[in-house]
Amino acid sequence: MPTRMRFTTWRPLATAATAALTATLLTPAAAQGAPGENTPRESxxxxxxxxxxxxxxxxxxxxxxxxxxxxxxxxxxxxxxxxxxxxxxxxxxxxxxxxxxxxxxxxxxxxxxxxxxxxxxxxxxxxxxxxxxxxxxxxxxxxxxxxxxxxxxxxxxxxxxxxxxxxxxxxxxxxxxxxxxxxxxxxxxxxxxxxxxxxxxxxxxxxxxxxxxxxxxxxxxxxxxxxxxxxxxxxxxxxxxxxxxxxxxxxxxxxxxxxxxxxxxxxxxxxxxxxxxxxxxxxxxxxxxxxxxxxxxxxxxxxxxxxxxxxxxxxxxxxxxxxxxxxxxxxxxxxxxxxxxxxxxxxxxxxxxxxxxxxxxxxxxxxxxxxxxxxxxxxxxxxxxxxxKSWPPRGTDTVRLNPAQGTRPGVGTLGLRPGEGTETFTDDPRHGETDWAAQIDLTTPDKAGFVTRPLGRDLRLAGSSEITVTATPTTPTAHLSAVLVDLGPATIRDYADAAEGITTLPDRTCWGPSTTGDSSCYKETRAKKTDVGYTIVSRGWADLGNHASDLTGRPLTPGKRYTLTLDLAATDHVVPAGHRLGLIVAGTDKDLIDPPADTPALTLDLSRTSARVPVVGGTAAYARATAGASTDAALQATELSGVRDPRTAQRLPDGRR
Missing domain, CATH: 3.40.50.1820 (Alpha/Beta hydrolase fold, catalytic domain)
Incomplete structure (x- = not known):
């Protein structure tokens, strides 16, 4: 990851220029700054x-x-x-x-x-x-x-x-x-x-x-x-x-x-x-x-x-x-x-x-x-x-997490040890990240899920992730989705609601003077919350046909193995002690990407599949968080609850449809 500058590293305004600018903008001393101040701190x-x-x-x-x-x-x-x-x-x-x-x-x-x-x-x-x-x-x-x-x-x-x-x-x-x-x-x-x-x-x-x-x-x-x-x-x-x-x-x-x-x-x-x-x-x-x-x-x-x-x-x-x-x-x-x-x-x-x-x-x-x-x-x-103080925080480092085959099909483990085995799933455009996360501990035909044991300490993820997937498709076209998920109860903003996490109230507050034709008063809002059993942390998608190039895709040869790296979006999320971190690999993410022309089954080679996740404190922090963790049967083999399905349809970049 590139070296990040501290926020305190600013280009200073030249002293003479600052003095001239201040003199130009100020009314007599008390107008912009408090009485007796030579240098104002607030307009x-x-x-x-x-x-x-x-x-x-x-x-x-x-x-x-x-x-x-x-x-x-x-x-x-x-x-x-x-x-x-x-x-x-x-x-x-x-x-x-x-x-x-x-x-x-x-x-x-x-x-x-x-x-x-x-x-x-x-x-x-x-x-x-x-x-x-x-x-x-x-x-x-x-x-x-x-x-x-x-x-x-x-x-x-x-x-x-x-x-x-x-x-x-x-x-x-x-x-x-x-x-x-x-x-x-x-x-x-x-x-x-x-x-x-x-x-x-x-x-x-x-x-x-x-x-x-x-x-x-x-x-x-x-x-x-x-x-x-x-x-x-x-x-x-x-x-x-x-x-x-x-x-x-x-x-x-x-x-x-x-x-x-x-x-x-x-x-x-x-x-x-x-x-x-x-x-x-x-x-x-x-x-x-x-x-x-x-x-x-x-x-x-x-x-x-x-x-x-x-x-x-x-x-x-x-x-x-x-x-x-x-x-x-x-x-x-x-x-x-x-x-x-x-x-x-x-x-x-x-x-x-x-x-x-x-x-x-x-x-x-x-x-x-x-x-x-x-x-x-x-x-x-x-x-x-x-x-x-800085973002991502100092000390954040990439940790390679490897999925491995579990005791049941489609339900594997996630950890530092090299992965092994295979998992197979079939693309089902009727389902998406909310369905996969809710059933991550269940054998379902449309996804492969991999989870850590419950954490003994909080684990903070900050920055962008990526996952390299090696998969063999059965059809000439195939799409892939990858999702990081925090498995455990939480109260979050209800981002899947039409207002995307807020409720608009009738009361107004005013932010400056108004005129007859231009009011400065706006309806107040409050957080719209929901209780969930899991939280989606980060997502990424790709067309497997782009395995050889980010710029162009090409038809796949059924039965041939391909390796592709998906970029997962940046985030800053703490997985609390007692929760588990999960990785899901699947096909079409309903309402978030369009399905491919075919309906492929894909077989993952887990020895050649891994995720690189930005962890504050790096591998040592991950090892401490997972050390001594034991399986919590109450959290496994259950269907978890989360937000509703994401909204559908094309929207303008300001949220309007």
């Missing part, structure tokens, strides 16, 4: 929100995605404090670029932009403008190319998506052109900002932040990607195995504006042709792989993700996080027990405070201590959080 809500400047500009992207012979312009709605500009002072920018401002809405209450008769924004979705504008920030909301009031076409994470947002960062830094209308010639200048920009957003919005950061654009100081994609291939496929029954052309058509749908047929065809359902890697996916461009990232990254997100899955965290670490990017991370949920809806007060401090540090240069705090916050139980 204060000293500017009027109701009289803030609200304006719209159209930024030239220098692209012609819709092929009409004119450079596409993207609509940018701005809310900024009036007083700094009147006093000749410049402000930093919090920016969100989204395809959802008109088609689908943002946040738990699906808010859309609304406008007055002059075309200036009245309601900005979410709380960013209400909270940060009074504190001396501008909030900038960009309609992605092809959506709402922008020209162009949505190309689902490609050049148009990323360049249309990057063009706005360039304009904010004096390197681009913008106009006061969509088709006019009157220039709009960004003289009110110092150009220091932080991008934020959930799902597709956060994915755009990842993509813009991966261009290395100057002026983008930080990004806060929430439940975001790092490689679009991994949104649709897992090593050749299809995760959804449709591709990016469906998604583009869903969010394109009516005007874009009428003129973007060529883009739709390119998306369909470039994303074959074979799962082969194509140039389309290379263009949409931000991990490979992590060496260009200059911005710091505050990453937030749900460890049970079955939409934008945790596979988007591990490779991106490791690549950022390899390239010395300053990082912070929150990992929740939720599915595809914004931290505003699972840890609201702490989130807003932390985000405020993060932007103050990164965009205002305030020495507020957030750079000296733990790198990671992890939700260990619903609403119970722990911190980690």
């Amino acid at each position: 204060r809500p000293v500017y009027a929100y109701d009289t803030a400047v609200r304006e719209a500009v159209w930024v030239d992207t220098r692209l012609d995605g819709d092929g009409d012979g004119r450079s596409d312009r993207v609509a940018v709605d701005i809310v900024r404090p009036r007083e700094p500009a009147q006093q000749g002072r410049k402000v930093p920018v919090v920016m969100e670029a989204s395809p959802y401002y008109s088609c689908c809405g943002r946040g738990n209450e699906s808010q859309r932009k609304t406008y007055d008769a002059d075309g200036d924004v009245v309601q900005m979705p979410l709380y960013y403008d209400n909270y940060f504008v009074p504190r001396g920030y501008a909030f900038v909301a960009v309609d992605l190319a092809g959506t709402n009031r922008s020209d162009g076409c949505v190309d689902v994470g490609g050049r148009s998506d990323v360049r249309s947002a990057k063009a706005v960062v360039d304009w904010l830094n004096g390197r681009g052109e913008a106009y006061t209308t969509r088709t006019g010639t009157t220039r709009a200048e960004a003289g009110w900002t110092n150009g220091r920009t932080g991008m934020i957003g959930k799902s597709w919005d956060g994915t755009i932040a990842n993509g813009v950061a991966a261009t290395g654009v100057e002026g983008l100081e930080t990004i806060v990607p929430i439940s975001a994609i790092s490689s679009w291939y991994d949104y649709y496929f897992a090593k050749g195995a299809p995760l959804y029954g449709s591709g990016p052309d469906w998604l583009s058509d869903y969010v394109n504006s009516p005007e874009a749908r009428a003129r973007c047929g060529a883009v739709q065809r390119r998306l369909a042709d470039g994303a074959p359902r074979t799962g082969d890697w194509t140039p389309l996916w290379s263009e949409r792989d931000h991990v490979r461009d992590a060496d260009k990232v200059r911005a710091s990254v505050f990453l937030v993700h749900g460890m049970q997100d079955l939409n934008v899955r945790m596979q988007h965290v591990g490779p991106w996080w490791d690549a950022l670490a390899e390239n010395g990017v300053q990082r912070k991370i929150w990992l929740s027990q939720t599915g595809h949920v914004d931290p505003f809806d699972f840890r609201r007060a702490t989130w807003v405070k932390t985000l405020h401090r993060w932007f103050d540090h990164e965009l205002l240069g305030y020495d507020n201590g957030i750079d000296r705090e733990p790198m990671a916050d992890i939700e260990r139980h619903p609403d119970q959080w722990v911190t980690s």
Whole structure:
């Protein structure tokens, strides 16, 4: 695993630059800092929100995605404090670029932009403008190319998506052109900002932040990607195995504006042709792989993700996080027990405070201590959080665990000793991880399960796992799934519920001032919990036809043995003393991958099958946790209970279907 930098290793703002920036942004001494302080530690809500400047500009992207012979312009709605500009002072920018401002809405209450008769924004979705504008920030909301009031076409994470947002960062830094209308010639200048920009957003919005950061654009100081994609291939496929029954052309058509749908047929065809359902890697996916461009990232990254997100899955965290670490990017991370949920809806007060401090540090240069705090916050139980000085923690090491044949078919052991024997199962697309985990101690025809004895000590897993499987199929096509599971009772967030771990309440709390058209008050939430007998820890999938290459698949020869490595998504999970750690190998994971063309039986060669799992404390910690453990008959040969089956159907990257 790559060496990870400590969170305390920050690129410092130059002393002179910090002093100049502070002087530029401050009102007389007491306005932003407490009385008597020379260096402020927190921006204060000293500017009027109701009289803030609200304006719209159209930024030239220098692209012609819709092929009409004119450079596409993207609509940018701005809310900024009036007083700094009147006093000749410049402000930093919090920016969100989204395809959802008109088609689908943002946040738990699906808010859309609304406008007055002059075309200036009245309601900005979410709380960013209400909270940060009074504190001396501008909030900038960009309609992605092809959506709402922008020209162009949505190309689902490609050049148009990323360049249309990057063009706005360039304009904010004096390197681009913008106009006061969509088709006019009157220039709009960004003289009110110092150009220091932080991008934020959930799902597709956060994915755009990842993509813009991966261009290395100057002026983008930080990004806060929430439940975001790092490689679009991994949104649709897992090593050749299809995760959804449709591709990016469906998604583009869903969010394109009516005007874009009428003129973007060529883009739709390119998306369909470039994303074959074979799962082969194509140039389309290379263009949409931000991990490979992590060496260009200059911005710091505050990453937030749900460890049970079955939409934008945790596979988007591990490779991106490791690549950022390899390239010395300053990082912070929150990992929740939720599915595809914004931290505003699972840890609201702490989130807003932390985000405020993060932007103050990164965009205002305030020495507020957030750079000296733990790198990671992890939700260990619903609403119970722990911190980690670095992530994965120092001392985490890969432990090789070997499955071995047990005394009953399909029910084996998992441990440090070399594996032996074989296990055979038949793909059954009617079943998935919840069925397999519930019956892990029972002989069933559709999976092979391997378990440790009950642990004598807690065992913490932190990071990404992988499993190498050697299997012999009976058909020319076969898919594989691998699941790590914590076998034992727990109370967890009910991520399989429609709200993915939260319950929305009628009471509202307010996060900044409001206007008649833009309220800062949002419905509160609480954790939606469920009691389970097992917890899915990590998952991974692959097409066995990709055994020779991550990039292309090929038909299998029935009866021939193949070896394939599956990547299991990153996690941070403690298997408590008394529980068991289980590994399941099976075929189609119902509702999470599509089935192959055939219905194969697969025979595992256990002497050539092993899992590499990141254990805090490494092999020694694993050995201590399993030393002297004895079989607990009460936990075995029973059907365990867990969450319901994962939800079905294609969903947008923000969780909507």
